[in-house]
Amino acid sequence: MSLLTPKVHPYRLPLRRPWVTAAGRFDSRSGWLLELHDREGRRGFGECAPLPEAGTESPAEAAAALLRLVERIEGQEAAALWKEMPAGLPPACRCALESALLDLLSRRAGLPAARWLNPHAPLQVTTALNLGTLDRHTAERLAGVPAGAVVKLKVGMAPVSEELERLRKLRRRLPAGVRFRLDANGAWERGQAERFLAGCAQLPVESLEEPLRQADVAALGALQATVPFPLAVDESLERLGERLWQFPPIRRLVIKPMVAGGPRAALELARRAGEAGMESLLTTVVEGAVGVWAVLHTAAALEGERPSPPHGLATSGWLARDLTTPPRLEGDSVALSERSGLLPAPPPGTFD
Structure with a gap:
């Protein structure tokens, strides 16, 4: 079995100019990268970039969910986790996990993620x-x-x-x-x-x-x-x-x-x-x-x-x-x- 070791990396990215819509504006994007390692040295990455006005959870909710997620998936196997995702994850946090697993599993299969x-x-x-x-x-x-x-x-x-x-x-x-x-x-x-x-x-x-x-x-x-x-x-x-x-x-x-x-x-x-x-x-x-x-x-x-x-x-x-x-x-x-x-x-x- 190829067991997972997760890591979370926070980030903040400034924009070249403000993003302005009828729903509001922002001049930077903040979030977290979820990095998954397996025992064979492969890595998979997913991004959690909450934007509540678009329909995600808040940044505070995402941060708390990611902390809980890291504890829940430590030592789990990637393929089994893909088949049965943890219940109750808010959308941006779940997106990070799905993306990181997709990256890792498609690398394991030797395929572009799209063709996996x-x-x-x-x-x-x-x-x-x-x-x-x-x-x-x-x-x-x-x-x-x-x-x-x-x-x-x-x-x-x-x-x-x-x-x-x-x-x-x-x-x-x-x-x-x-x-x-x-x-x-x-x-x-x-x-x-x-x-x-x-x-x-x-x-x-x-x-x-x-x-x-x-x-x-x-x-x-x-x-x-x-x-x-x-x-x-x-x-x-x-x-x-x-x-x-x-x-x-x-x-x-x-x-x-x-x-x-x-x-x-x-x-x-x-x-x-x-x-x-x-x-x-x-x-x-x-x-x-x-x-x-x-x-x-x-x-x-x-x-x-x-x-x-x-x-x-x-x-x-x-x-x-x-x-x-x-x-x-x-x-x-x-x-x-x-x-x-x-x-x-x-x-x-x-x-x-």
């Missing part, structure tokens, strides 16, 4: 390019966006008429085929959402996420019926409850593994969305490179089951420094290698 999850996983994943908040500087951030890409923009922080006018001006500067993925983060009352969607009629919109402050199935369904592009839910998933699955009012589900509880939990949620007739994509919570690698491999595993819209992987560039080497963005895609595991193995002691 799904043998049919591709080794390239398309992503939307995250340009941050729609503001007077957005046009400058279009530099280098390739033709045909999807660009993600946060909306809902200025009057509807002002944001629509900015989008119209921005449209004239877009490279060929580029479309807007818009995210209101629950900024609007229904009337505001209706006005915004009506104003999008002549704009190249790929989708709109979380349009309503108080999301409900009936209101979302009425809004979706007015536009040809998908509306999506993310933070409001739990609030919508079972009615979302019984009578899906929208066409897309945005899944954050850090919020869902890890790679396997995210894939299960995506499968359920597909069975209900919704497409799904995976996205980060502006975590460090270890967490982004986990989302990337999970997205590739999902792509091996069904095609997805471009995922949300392009957030590493927002960090002024990172935990280790993040996935490399080439245009609007990210490539995985044939190496085993979840991420390039950092030298021993990197996080001590």
Whole structure:
């Protein structure tokens, strides 16, 4: 048996500029790395990066859960732990454990983590390019966006008429085929959402996420019926409850593994969305490179089951420094290698 020795490493990563949404703002990301060692010298890494406004536990709850977790898993066997995860873990803490086990077990198998999850996983994943908040500087951030890409923009922080006018001006500067993925983060009352969607009629919109402050199935369904592009839910998933699955009012589900509880939990949620007739994509919570690698491999595993819209992987560039080497963005895609595991193995002691 290959028994585990766990270690936890705290971190704080400053951002290059503040991350601003209708739900709030932050200028750094803090969390913990969970490192698992086995008796053969292999190591696996997972990241716990709580973000309560996205739907995770609080940092204090995550810290307490990680301390309890380390005591519970000391000396356990990785494969057995993967089959039967400890009950009661909050989502970001569970994500760290799932990711670290995935890293360790896929290294043991000599496979990329994506192909350990799904043998049919591709080794390239398309992503939307995250340009941050729609503001007077957005046009400058279009530099280098390739033709045909999807660009993600946060909306809902200025009057509807002002944001629509900015989008119209921005449209004239877009490279060929580029479309807007818009995210209101629950900024609007229904009337505001209706006005915004009506104003999008002549704009190249790929989708709109979380349009309503108080999301409900009936209101979302009425809004979706007015536009040809998908509306999506993310933070409001739990609030919508079972009615979302019984009578899906929208066409897309945005899944954050850090919020869902890890790679396997995210894939299960995506499968359920597909069975209900919704497409799904995976996205980060502006975590460090270890967490982004986990989302990337999970997205590739999902792509091996069904095609997805471009995922949300392009957030590493927002960090002024990172935990280790993040996935490399080439245009609007990210490539995985044939190496085993979840991420390039950092030298021993990197996080001590």
